[in-house]
Amino acid sequence: MVSERGLQVLRAIVEDYVETREPVGSKTIVDRHAFGVSAATIRNDMAQLEDEELIVAPHTSSGRVPTDKGYRVFVDHLAELRPLSPAQRQAIASFLDGPGDDLDDVLVRTVRALTRLTGQVALVQYPSFARAAVSHVELVGLGGGRVVVILVTDTGRVSQRMAAFREDLTETDASRLRAQLASLVTGRGVREGAQRVADALAAEQARSAPDAIATALLRIVGEELEEFRQDRLVMAGAANLARREDDFRGSIYPLLEAIEEQVTLLRLMSEMVADEHGLSASIGRENAAFGLAEASLVTSDYAPGEYDAAGLARVGVLGPTRMDYPTNLAAVRAVARYLSRLLDDDELAR
Known part of the structure; x- marks a missing residue:
């Protein structure tokens, strides 16, 4: 003792x-x-x-x-986290308050801010889309038979996918197809929308003369909705691993592979148990089952205020075990709180 x-x-x-x-x-x-x-x-x-x-x-x-x-x-046994300086807090605000109003842009700026604050690899999970709903569908003609299919959810997630056809859609066809897609998914949850699109695609393909353009658009929308349902990470600062290679007893390649594949890190993050403040740390050999015994990961939960526990996601930093845990925990907590408040802003979800 x-x-x-x-x-x-x-x-x-x-x-x-x-x-x-x-x-x-x-x-x-x-x-x-x-x-x-x-x-x-x-x-x-x-x-x-x-x-x-x-x-x-x-x-x-x-x-x-x-x-x-x-x-x-x-x-x-940390009694308290090292408070961030006013300059550090201002850096978080200036990064996250920058231009851009979609979720992808906000999460990219989040990891850039965090890696600059900590000098570690920064990572952030996309928030759970189990409760997300499609708020808008749009088809934008670019000429030359090219059409951009745009999907927006009420959590701010935006998808843009290009489709190419032999000739431009007429305005009548574009309006008809837009209305068809909107009737399937607008105002519906991502999971339900994906199923309705799958059913509509099967019905279209079963017709004696399926509409090739409708089939292509339905397939694109279905694939994008499935992508919305998958866990994803945004990361920045991988070069910091090379700069701190001397802090690792062995090779940094397992970490680089984990960053490249994402699946290992997503599994690890899903198994970490947070304390009453939403903070968690997985240190060194605790990560051996994931092939990351040379590294530590500290995270903080974040979510828009209306989300329940199932909607929580995590923001964190990955680095060697010889890291400044109090400062890094304080940084991920501050960034997570700021990100949660930002995602509560109605403007971001439009």
Whole structure:
């Protein structure tokens, strides 16, 4: 059982190691932190921490560094998160209040803001579309037989997909097809709309002389609605992994593959358990089942206010276990809160 002072010594070791990247010794702790005890007493505390496998000596006669278990205990005993500076909060606001009024643009700006704040890989899940409804369908002719099919949901998700035909649609045909598509999906949930489109497509294909243009448009709308239902991530800052490669004991390629594929990260994020503040952290070897034992992921829940628990998504940062957990947790929480408020804005959902 670690004493209260032992936990404070662990905190000092974690903070100093994160800052300096150098193993931390008892003399350094006495010099830098006001414990009011001798170096010998601190060494005894460190010996207890080592017995509990919370710290380890990377080399003979060196100082100590935190283990993955040590980082976990440190995070679990955080009394408070390091507050963001006014400049950091202003940076979040300036990024997220920029031009653009669709969800895709907002999430891109979110990860750019977060990777700039933390120096880590930033990632954000699209919010759940289980309760999203299609609010608008549009067909826009571009000439040369090209038509853009646009779908908008009441959560701000926008899809634009190009279709190409042998000749331009007449205004009469465009109006008819627009009305047909709108009758199938407008005002209906994504799941229900996808099913209605699938039924209409099957009926069209079963006709003796199916309408090729209607069939193509129905197929496009159905595919886009299915895409809306899939979990997706937006990420930024992957180059930060290369800059911090020395912080990884092994190869960074499993992380790069996870970023490329997304599925692994989505599974990991779905299994992380948040605390009462919506914050969660998965550290080092806790991620071994996902092939990410060299990395840590910290996240915060976000969602528009009208969403229930099923509609929550997560925003977070991914990096080495030697990361500034208090600052990173504070950053993802602040960004998540700002993003939730922004998604509550009716203008974004139009």
